Amino acid sequence: MTPQQVVLRLGELTLKGRNRHRFEQAVLQQLKRVLRPWGAIKYEKEFGRITLHLNGTPYEAVREPLKTVFGIVSFSPVLTTELELERVQETALLAMRAMDTQPRTFKVSVRRVNKSFPHDSQEMNRLVGGYVLRAMPDLKVDVHRPEAELKVELRERQALVYSQVDRGAGGFPLGTNGKAVLMLSGGIDSPVAGYLAMRQGLAVEAVHFHSYPYTSERSQEKVKELVRKLAVYAGPIKLHMVPFTSVQTKIHETYRENLLITVLRRAMMRIAEKLAEVNGAGAIVTGESLGQVASQTLASMNAIGRAVHLPLIRPLVCMEKLEIIRLAEAIDSYEVSILPYEDCCTLFLPPSPSTNPNLKVVESIEEGMPWLQEEMDEAVRNTETLWIDTDRRAEQEDRFSSFF
16 A cells, blocks of 8 residues: 655754744755655645655655755654544554565554544554454564554544654754855865755855866866765755965965965965855854864864854864764765865975964964965955756856955
């Protein structure tokens, strides 16, 4: 028997206070985006959940798209029936027989929302379980560790019967906690940081620094593909491609010692902050993880972060590399991230980058670069902005003529 509905359970944090309606609407908007190909589906909001009326749409068609919507903790395909004992029993038996793998043990859990139903929850557990056992004598009841749990909800207008609970993406609905820019390199870490930021309710716009012709166009295509992986969870994402060649080479011509990476990263931060301000973003997200490289020691992160005033969000800061890799594999960005195309961060590396930069020394070095601000402004003016979506045909280009 084909499920008629899917029950989506929203995260508890999204349902508190006066923001509940806004959170529900944000989830609903994302649902309609990912389920757009299935126009027959209808949506119904209830407290703490959203019900999809499939109207003939196969559950397996929507199962994976539903896993990409933040704010949904779990979801279940359900069978519906009338509020009559016999109908509930028959539907429960259908649900048990429809399982892909027949269990050896089971339990029934009934939740009676409709208090006018003549049998209470405990009585219904026995009535439904006994009916299933008589029809499937090889089954046994195990109320502690059953291989399958048959759930029955007695609602106001109908009964819902299901056994499958799929895990959702969780987190906060996309965009409900504001917007940030994501400093996106071609590596493993920054796409994962972007995913985690979006999972916490941040809409993101990606900022990538390239040093063409020192870095190839293939490295830029790699970054676009990484944004496409994130667009699975967010829909179209803005990608700001910052030409960093002039800034990088001029800094390198002036200073080549062990604080070079710190100076370059501070310039990147300032450019990202300007792009954030222009685009209405309230924070900068980075893929930094404490201690991974010279620029990610505590002293380095302090010296680099002090270049800007916007909050810096570092979702990976206390995560181990293997944890990050597992997440990258889960969101399907890992295989793209390890493609061997260079990025601007690999250019002009000093032999021994400082792991303990002194902020005053760094600021003194920058004072010897009176042209630096104009170079950064020029990089912002020449930034190319693309809308990146999972469908390459839908991508659009938009050049900023001027920010000033």
